[in-house]
Structure formats: structure tokens, C-alpha cells
Amino acid sequence: MKMIKVSNLVHSYLKYGKTEEDTISVKALDHVDMEIDKGEFIAIIGHNGSGKSTLAKHFNGLLFPAEGTVWINELPTSDHKNLGQIRRTVCMVFQNPDNQIIGATVEEDISFGLENMQIPREQMQDRIDRSLEAVRMTDKRQANPGSLSGGQKQKTAIAGAVAVSPECLVLDEATAMLDPKARREVIGIARELNEKQGITIILITHFMDEVAHADKIFVMDHGIVAESGTPEELFREPELLEKYRMELPPVTRLAYSLRKKGLPVRLPVMEPEDLAEQMERIYRGEQIC
Known part of the structure; x- marks a missing residue:
């Protein structure tokens, strides 16, 4: 309804x-x-x-x-x-x-x-x-x-x-x-x-x-x-939100920066725990995305 x-x-x-x-x-x-x-x-x-x-x-x-x-x-x-x-x-x-x-x-x-x-x-x-x-x-x-x-x-x-x-x-x-x-x-x-x-x-x-x-x-x-x-849909495109002068959460900005530097971080990241888990898996050489 x-x-x-x-x-x-x-x-x-x-x-x-x-x-x-x-x-x-x-x-x-x-x-x-x-x-x-x-x-x-x-x-x-x-x-x-x-x-x-x-x-x-x-x-x-x-x-x-x-x-x-x-x-x-x-x-x-x-x-x-x-x-x-x-x-x-x-x-x-x-x-x-x-x-x-x-x-x-x-x-x-x-x-x-x-x-x-x-x-x-x-x-x-x-x-x-x-x-x-x-x-x-x-x-x-x-x-x-x-x-x-x-x-x-x-x-x-x-x-x-x-x-x-x-x-x-x-x-x-x-x-x-x-x-x-x-x-x-x-x-x-x-x-x-x-x-x-x-x-x-x-x-x-x-x-x-x-x-x-x-x-x-x-x-x-x-x-x-x-x-x-x-x-998930909107945070996946940081440039889209920044276009409307919205400041992304720090953990989302960090994950996006790491992705741009070549790390295989799966976006979007909205919680620190998610990024920490991904970084641990990347360190162990596991496939993320």
C-alpha cells in the first residue's frame, strides 16, 4: 500500500x-x-x-x-x-x-x-x-x-x-x-x-x-x-553523488580510491567491516571481483 x-x-x-x-x-x-x-x-x-x-x-x-x-x-x-x-x-x-x-x-x-x-x-x-x-x-x-x-x-x-x-x-x-x-x-x-x-x-x-x-x-x-x-545502486557510482555535492562516507571514498589504484575492491562499500574483510581476502590472494 x-x-x-x-x-x-x-x-x-x-x-x-x-x-x-x-x-x-x-x-x-x-x-x-x-x-x-x-x-x-x-x-x-x-x-x-x-x-x-x-x-x-x-x-x-x-x-x-x-x-x-x-x-x-x-x-x-x-x-x-x-x-x-x-x-x-x-x-x-x-x-x-x-x-x-x-x-x-x-x-x-x-x-x-x-x-x-x-x-x-x-x-x-x-x-x-x-x-x-x-x-x-x-x-x-x-x-x-x-x-x-x-x-x-x-x-x-x-x-x-x-x-x-x-x-x-x-x-x-x-x-x-x-x-x-x-x-x-x-x-x-x-x-x-x-x-x-x-x-x-x-x-x-x-x-x-x-x-x-x-x-x-x-x-x-x-x-x-x-x-x-x-x-547499493547509488553508492556504486561515487561521481554521481559528488555531482550533486553529496559527500560520501569516508569508508566508501577510501574503497573507491583503492579501486582506482588497482586493488580489486568490490564496490559499493558502505561499512568499515566490509572493507576490512575484503582487504583481508585480497591480502590472502583470494579473488574478490
């Missing part, structure tokens, strides 16, 4: 100049088509200004099409009567968790969305418990969010989204402000939510090392979907 379908989507905004005559309309999204199946782990990548975050905001009706249509479970976002259901279906976590956390404690913050949905009190505590367990924050339920690390704040924001039982979770540059360790933790949690709970994950990022386990990658450039494919 198609969780999300995007057809001929155009989104424009006004870029104001010094005078009214200098004001121009800019297409942030230029006739985008995309389909995402229920239960997939999708990565949308692109350089700053490529349109990926603008696209993400169309997935739960924060923005509306100037042209074209976005359907969420066959409901068009352009019909305002659908917005309540759409926003319960697709939840978003943004780059800065401080802009999303409003509770005096972690538990209070998670309960905020549930109260807005008028979830019965007897169900609310169970949802809070399960969401805290999912992000491994049970011991922080009474903590003041201001005392948390950046990674813990982002996990609190994810817990708040998960508590309302969405079918789809959009992480819009949710790891951009985190250190590498916290980034790995957040991506690990997203993968678990996808694999164990079947939540559709849409990861908006410019960190290429985060997308290695995605089911499919969409590459945005100047408001269009420039490329799409599995990680």
Missing part, C-alpha cells in the same frame, strides 16, 4: 528584493513525483537548498501544493478536512529539539500530544512507558528537558512523536545538531522503530553515512528528484 504519493508537486515562495519590482517567485519544488510504501525506510538527501525539507513539510500538511497533489493513505493534503487524520498519521521531528519540547519534565512533554488527542488517562501512561522504552529514556522520565544532552532532547522529541502511534515518522535533519555518537543512537532508534514496530521512516539528511541501511534513497537537487535507487 502507498503510504505517500506525490504527483507533479510544485511549491513556490516569494523572494523579496529591495523594491516590489525586484520580488520574484522561486520554485522550491519543481514538479516532484514520488511514491513511498508503508513500512519502508526512506532517505531523502540533498545539499542545502535542494528542496528536501520543503518536501518533508508537505507530508503532514505543514505546507500545501501550489500545483500537484500529495496523498497520505489516499487522503489529499489539499483538503483541510483531512489534516487532523494526516497529522496523526505522519509525525515530524525537526532539527532543533528545543523548538518542540515544552514540558517541565520528559514525561510531561510526551503527554502533551496525547492530551491534545484526548487519549484516556488509563491508556496515556502505557503509551508514555512504551515510547520511553523505545528510545531508551525510561530513567529520564522525571528529568527537566533543559538538563538533557542534545541527543537526549532529540530522543525525547522522538518519544513524543512515537507516543501518538503514527504510521510514519519524518526525521527532518533531526541529527544535524548532534555529535557523531548521538547521531548513531538516533538513527539506531529509527531503524528499530521501522523494523520492530513497522513505522514508515523518512529520513531527511545530508549525512551520507546515515543512509546505508535505507530501502531507497531519493536525491534532491534544485527542487527536483534528480536520482533515486537503493544505497
Whole structure:
């Protein structure tokens, strides 16, 4: 079943100049088509200004099409009567968790969305418990969010989204402000939510090392979907991604360099363990490719 379908989507905004005559309309999204199946782990990548975050905001009706249509479970976002259901279906976590956390404690913050949905009190505590367990924050339920690390704040924001039982979770540059360790933790949690709970994950990022386990990658450039494919398909052609100003993971760049120098490394390489195993086999004189 198609969780999300995007057809001929155009989104424009006004870029104001010094005078009214200098004001121009800019297409942030230029006739985008995309389909995402229920239960997939999708990565949308692109350089700053490529349109990926603008696209993400169309997935739960924060923005509306100037042209074209976005359907969420066959409901068009352009019909305002659908917005309540759409926003319960697709939840978003943004780059800065401080802009999303409003509770005096972690538990209070998670309960905020549930109260807005008028979830019965007897169900609310169970949802809070399960969401805290999912992000491994049970011991922080009474903590003041201001005392948390950046990674813990982002996990609190994810817990708040998960508590309302969405079918789809959009992480819009949710790891951009985190250190590498916290980034790995957040991506690990997203993968678990996808694999164990079947939540559709849409990861908006410019960190290429985060997308290695995605089911499919969409590459945005100047408001269009420039490329799409599995990680294996796209990482096999480093020059293709570099063309769109995407920095490959270090291990992928290293493997590609070794290949260019004549070593029989099998591409693509997305994990250090894969390259280490190949190098060991090459050292023993085994045939790799």
C-alpha cells in the first residue's frame, strides 16, 4: 500500500528584493513525483537548498501544493478536512529539539500530544512507558528537558512523536545538531522503530553515512528528484553523488580510491567491516571481483 504519493508537486515562495519590482517567485519544488510504501525506510538527501525539507513539510500538511497533489493513505493534503487524520498519521521531528519540547519534565512533554488527542488517562501512561522504552529514556522520565544532552532532547522529541502511534515518522535533519555518537543512537532508534514496530521512516539528511541501511534513497537537487535507487545502486557510482555535492562516507571514498589504484575492491562499500574483510581476502590472494 502507498503510504505517500506525490504527483507533479510544485511549491513556490516569494523572494523579496529591495523594491516590489525586484520580488520574484522561486520554485522550491519543481514538479516532484514520488511514491513511498508503508513500512519502508526512506532517505531523502540533498545539499542545502535542494528542496528536501520543503518536501518533508508537505507530508503532514505543514505546507500545501501550489500545483500537484500529495496523498497520505489516499487522503489529499489539499483538503483541510483531512489534516487532523494526516497529522496523526505522519509525525515530524525537526532539527532543533528545543523548538518542540515544552514540558517541565520528559514525561510531561510526551503527554502533551496525547492530551491534545484526548487519549484516556488509563491508556496515556502505557503509551508514555512504551515510547520511553523505545528510545531508551525510561530513567529520564522525571528529568527537566533543559538538563538533557542534545541527543537526549532529540530522543525525547522522538518519544513524543512515537507516543501518538503514527504510521510514519519524518526525521527532518533531526541529527544535524548532534555529535557523531548521538547521531548513531538516533538513527539506531529509527531503524528499530521501522523494523520492530513497522513505522514508515523518512529520513531527511545530508549525512551520507546515515543512509546505508535505507530501502531507497531519493536525491534532491534544485527542487527536483534528480536520482533515486537503493544505497547499493547509488553508492556504486561515487561521481554521481559528488555531482550533486553529496559527500560520501569516508569508508566508501577510501574503497573507491583503492579501486582506482588497482586493488580489486568490490564496490559499493558502505561499512568499515566490509572493507576490512575484503582487504583481508585480497591480502590472502583470494579473488574478490
